[in-house]
Amino acid sequence: MNLKSRLTILSFLQFFIWGIWLISLGGYMFANFNNPIDPNLGSKVGNTYGTMGWASLFMPALIGIIADKYIRAEIMLGISHIIAGAGLYYASTVTNAGDMYWAIFFVSCFYMPTIGLSNSVSYSLLSKQNLDVQKTFAPIRVWGTVGFIVAEWAVDLLGWTQNNNQFYFAAVAGIITGLYCFTLPRIETSKSTEKKSFATRLGLDAFQLFKSPMMTKFFLFAMFLGAALQITNMFGNPFLGDFGKTTEYAESFAVKHSNILISLSQISETLFILAIPFFLKRFGIKQVMLISMIAWVLRFALFGLGNPGTGLSLLILSMIVYGMAFDFFNISGSLFVDREAKPGIRASAQGLFMLMTNGLGAILGGIFAGQVVDYFTDAAGVKDWPSIWYSFAAYSLVIAILFFVTFKYKHDPNSLKSLEH
Template identity: 65%
Template structure:
């Protein structure tokens, strides 16, 4: 088998194993568990998803050091996937939200570092065998999103989303992925960065970038918007499934196949990636990021007025705008960091961008979203329109503040180079 094919399979499985449970976890917890003592089930779900943010704060750097200095990177990637597969299996034994929190945290400690490691291994092998990395990796990486979508469909159409089979499915897939990683060509440890301090290895030196006003403002907004990135992953499935308690919506396609409906978001994501070069060229990085924030407003507001019956069109429109909401900020934000930082600090700066969005932002988002759902839960019934309109208002405030505070001049003659 060619290297490109093997890397395509690896990238497909990298996100396939995540799609098997990430979207359906919240709905499963809502249907099967009560709240952790002293909190609502909404807050329990939010904090469980927030555990991924805690894992993202330190585990990617830790496994990155191990891959750099001690073991071949593809082996570290393989062991991490197997560790995640073993951890997620214990979700089949969880009897309450507290147990599930620690199981998802343990799973995330192994899984979250594999996202960066997967990219590192792919880049290293493409370079090793003299491929044009930028040209070759993009079509390979797209298969990761395809894998995520296909896993969602399988979980939905088999109705594993409603029981522990989703975790068995994910566990087996993760272990198979880990074993396949060992068959890849060697990416040996190079004992790199031996003269760096421990703070440098964990990317803490990148916080010096906060001394630059423009970057400091950007990273603060990255954190604030990062708090919104996982909200619909946390509660989208739960929200749609809740309509099943209303006779008017029982048996509708949306209620029966909620995860399938949500998968339209990931399809939209793959399509909007293709439009980014045009939008960046025409409008510039700041405007594209504002478009993203307005898209988040629409994402939440359309959830607020949608339903699986006569209002299903609003749910579908929400899924469509998700592609703009997610891609436009992540990719244009990454390009901004690339342009505004010194070449010696770019890797650290990109790591800080990810830490602020997927680490600190995800933690705050889990807590904020959980408390919002809890606040609007009356007699164990969530007032979902109030929840979604609150999130829409939050995104709108961020968009307005960003437009007023963040200063960035667009050069329409600049060459835009987008890789994903």
């Protein structure tokens, strides 16, 4: 099997594991940890998802240092997947929200670093074969999204979205992925004798970007928008599941196959990636990021308006909008950081961008979203979902308006010529 095929399998498995449980975890917790009714369960679900943010603050850097200096990257990747798989097995055994918090925190500490590490392994192996990394890696990475979607469908069709089989499944997938990593070609650890401070190794040099008022504003907006990234992952499944409590919608497709409906979001994501070069060339980075924020407003507002019956088309439209909301900010934001950072700190700057969105942003989003859900939940456990989603839409709208008014950046179409190819 050639290298491209082997890395395609790695990419597929990498995100297949995550797709098994990420979307259905919230619904699982509401279905299994809410008897007797817990008025604070929304916050507990949000905080559990927030553990991915806490883990992203420090574990990718630490495991990256180990992979650079002490344990070969492909071996470290395999070890991390196996340990995360063991954590997922433990998650299948817990019976309360408190223990699930610590189980997912443990899983996140070893799974979240594998996202960047698997990319690094692919880059290194492709470079060793003198292949064009940027050109070759894109079609490989697309199979990661395909893996995520296949996992969502599998869990849905097997009827595991609200039982612990999903964690057994994810644990087995994680261990298989770890063993597969051990079969990849060797990536030698760095033999460089260059002295680097611990701060430099952790990527803290990128914090010098905060000296620029424009970059400070950008990273703050990245954090606040990052708070929105996981909200529908947390509560999309519980939201659709609650429609099943009424006879009108109990047998509807959206209730019976909520994971499949939500997977349209990831399908949309793969399609909007292809549109980014056109939008960046035509409108510029600032406008594309603003379009993303407006798309988040629509994503949440359409959830508030939709239902599994006459409002199914609105739910589907919300899933389609997600691709624009997610891709346009993450990719254009990454390009913006790459352009504004000096060559010596570009990798660290990308790490800082991820820290602000998937680290601090995810933590903020978990806390904020959980409290909003609890606020609109009555003593009987009934949630006012339209008010919940409209609150998130209002939050995104405020962010968009502030970004439009305060973030000044002039579009230079000539600087994006490379995106035409």
